[in-house]
Amino acid sequence: MSPIRNRVAIAGTGFSRVARHAEESIGKLAIDACLGAVADAGLSIDDVDGLATYPLMLFGPSSIDGVHFAGVKFIGQSLRLPQLRWSCSVTQGTVCAALVEAVNAVATGTCNHALVWRAMHNPRDPGREYGYRDVPASGMDQFIRPYGQAHTVMNFALPYSRYMGKYGATREHMATFIVNNRHNASLNPEGAFFGRAIGRDDYLGSEMVTDPLCMLDCDMPVDGVGAVLVTTAERARDLRNPPAYVSGVAAGGLDYMHAPTMTLEGYQDAAARTARTLWENSGLGPRDVDVAMVYDGFSYFVYLWLEAFGFCGEGEAFEFVQDGRIAIDGELPVNTSGGALGMGRLHGTPQLVEGVRQIQGRCGPRQVRDVETVLVQAGGPATGNAALILSKTA
Amino acid sequence: MRRFGVARVTEVLSRPQRPLPVIDEATAPFWAAARQGMLAILRCERCRRWRNPPSPVCPDCWSEEAEWEPVSGLGTVSHFTVLRQPRVRGFEAAVPYAVVVVELDEQAGLLFVSNLVEADPDTVRIGMRVQLRFEPLEGGLRLPQFAPVRNGGR
Numbered sequence: 001m002s003p004i005r006n007r008v009a010i011a012g013t014g015f016s017r018v019a020r021h022a023e024e025s026i027g028k029l030a031i032d033a034c035l036g037a038v039a040d041a042g043l044s045i046d047d048v049d050g051l052a053t054y055p056l057m058l059f060g061p062s063s064i065d066g067v068h069f070a071g072v073k074f075i076g077q078s079l080r081l082p083q084l085r086w087s088c089s090v091t092q093g094t095v096c097a098a099l100v101e102a103v104n105a106v107a108t109g110t111c112n113h114a115l116v117w118r119a120m121h122n123p124r125d126p127g128r129e130y131g132y133r134d135v136p137a138s139g140m141d142q143f144i145r146p147y148g149q150a151h152t153v154m155n156f157a158l159p160y161s162r163y164m165g166k167y168g169a170t171r172e173h174m175a176t177f178i179v180n181n182r183h184n185a186s187l188n189p190e191g192a193f194f195g196r197a198i199g200r201d202d203y204l205g206s207e208m209v210t211d212p213l214c215m216l217d218c219d220m221p222v223d224g225v226g227a228v229l230v231t232t233a234e235r236a237r238d239l240r241n242p243p244a245y246v247s248g249v250a251a252g253g254l255d256y257m258h259a260p261t262m263t264l265e266g267y268q269d270a271a272a273r274t275a276r277t278l279w280e281n282s283g284l285g286p287r288d289v290d291v292a293m294v295y296d297g298f299s300y301f302v303y304l305w306l307e308a309f310g311f312c313g314e315g316e317a318f319e320f321v322q323d324g325r326i327a328i329d330g331e332l333p334v335n336t337s338g339g340a341l342g343m344g345r346l347h348g349t350p351q352l353v354e355g356v357r358q359i360q361g362r363c364g365p366r367q368v369r370d371v372e373t374v375l376v377q378a379g380g381p382a383t384g385n386a387a388l389i390l391s392k393t394a
Numbered sequence: 395m396r397r398f399g400v401a402r403v404t405e406v407l408s409r410p411q412r413p414l415p416v417i418d419e420a421t422a423p424f425w426a427a428a429r430q431g432m433l434a435i436l437r438c439e440r441c442r443r444w445r446n447p448p449s450p451v452c453p454d455c456w457s458e459e460a461e462w463e464p465v466s467g468l469g470t471v472s473h474f475t476v477l478r479q480p481r482v483r484g485f486e487a488a489v490p491y492a493v494v495v496v497e498l499d500e501q502a503g504l505l506f507v508s509n510l511v512e513a514d515p516d517t518v519r520i521g522m523r524v525q526l527r528f529e530p531l532e533g534g535l536r537l538p539q540f541a542p543v544r545n546g547g548r
């Protein structure tokens with residue numbers, strides 16, 4: 001079990017405006033989210049002495065801090081933080097991996113109040129995204145690109161095709177998940193699909209991009225930023241909101257299979273290792289969890305995470321999500337915020353921010369009753385990920 | 395290297411403009427074998443395990459000793475996708491087309507990426523038996539491809 005179990009807590013959360021294309025720069029949105037998280041905690045920006053993010057800009061030809069992405073340098077300079085003494089940029093595992101670093105930094109006294117955010121910019125000309133323009137078929141790509149396997153969504157479609165073929169999952173099964181998820185999102189005024197629930201036929205009739213993934217299996221790119229404020233448990237108890245104690249963490253999630261593409265087995269193995277670490281680190285298990293907030297950049301990731309964490313068996317998640325089991329009032333509420341599929345491509349912040357607020361009892365119509373323990377996870381099954389357990393009591 | 399024989403050359407897809415492989419020192423033997431109608435895969439000389447893509451050491455026993463050896467050209471579709479939208483440059487006219495990950499008969503988990511050729515992409519299934527074909531590329535290069543097995547198996 002972790003020696004720093006419940007010694008660090010999340011004390012504040014914030015979201016910027018989320019829009020398909022925002023008028024404000026991504027830098028301004030990141031400032032909004034960060035200041036929001038600081039104010040929510042009842043702190044002043046002068047208290048912030050740590051910064052951590054996952055700054056990677058996924059698509060686009062250039063990368064200017066504050067314009068195309070929002071990194072620690074931009075935030076540190078824009079908010080002029082003279083007391084800043086720790087900062088960190090992670091290169092995988094998105095917002096939860098940055099959070100794990102901040103938890104460790106706070107626990108060791110490297111800093112006292114750390115801001116952690118993930119800023120996502122949706123450029124109007126995504127450039128490279130569509131077909132990897134001008135990228136030569138060199139290195140490992142010489143075994144893939146001559147076949148026209150050269151689009152992000154194609155890569156992520158492969159493991160799902162095998163999942164469906166191996167276990168018998170269908171688009172009908174996924175329709176249930178998507179309808180529930182968009183219902184959750186329709187209750188969330190901070191997300192892109194607020195007030196926009198859909199029915200099964202909307203999903204089943206959704207345009208196919210690359211089998212078996214349709215448009216509604218993919219999160220929609222947006223401009224938006226989510227942020228949280230991390231501090232010691234002791235300090236958090238004196239602040240405005242109830243603390244969300246960090247009871248365990250895991251970060252990793254790399255596929256070590258030697259293969260030319262991502263594979264279902266590689267995904268399952270990498271996700272299982274993250275899950276095993278999380279349970280060992282927290283001393284808890286799936287039966288202790290009241291709400292599961294798992295990464296959903298592509299819809300079927302949710303299946304793989306539910307299975308990896310042991311909420312159901314391998315190849316069973318597509319049945320587990322039926323019959324209202326994952327609804328807000330169900331046996332295991334999943335992604336009550338609507339996740340990325342319901343809020344927009346915000347890389348784990350829909351999971352993290354909502355997870356904290358479920359602990360704090362601040363989710364309004366989406367609030368789950370009697371929440372004691374929340375699982376929060378961000379990142380794809382094998383492309384770098386991280387997870388944590390949040391608890392209401394230390 | 396054992397000579398495997400020349401596979402049937404086939405016309406496939408609606409003329410995609412395929413990016414040519416940028417052949418390097420490590421992959422030259424693969425493309426040289428393909429020119430002769432062979433699918434050659436790197437095989438560890440110590441533990442005899444195959445690996446694809448090629449890499450400097452064997453991921454199973456870490457030996458550097460390896461040889462390119464021809465495979466039978468039979469396999470099973472383990473993963474696939476069918477692109478429906480013209481999102482890949484050079485392949486706009488080819489949609490819909492199927493990309494398959496073929497598990498080669500030689501070894502469990504030995505995967506090779508190709509298109510599914512000589513078949514309606516809508517017929518692709520996990521577990522489908524496939525066999526090797528070759529598609530001519532510019533400059534005498536030939537691209538290993540896979541088509542459904544017609545005679546029902548091995």
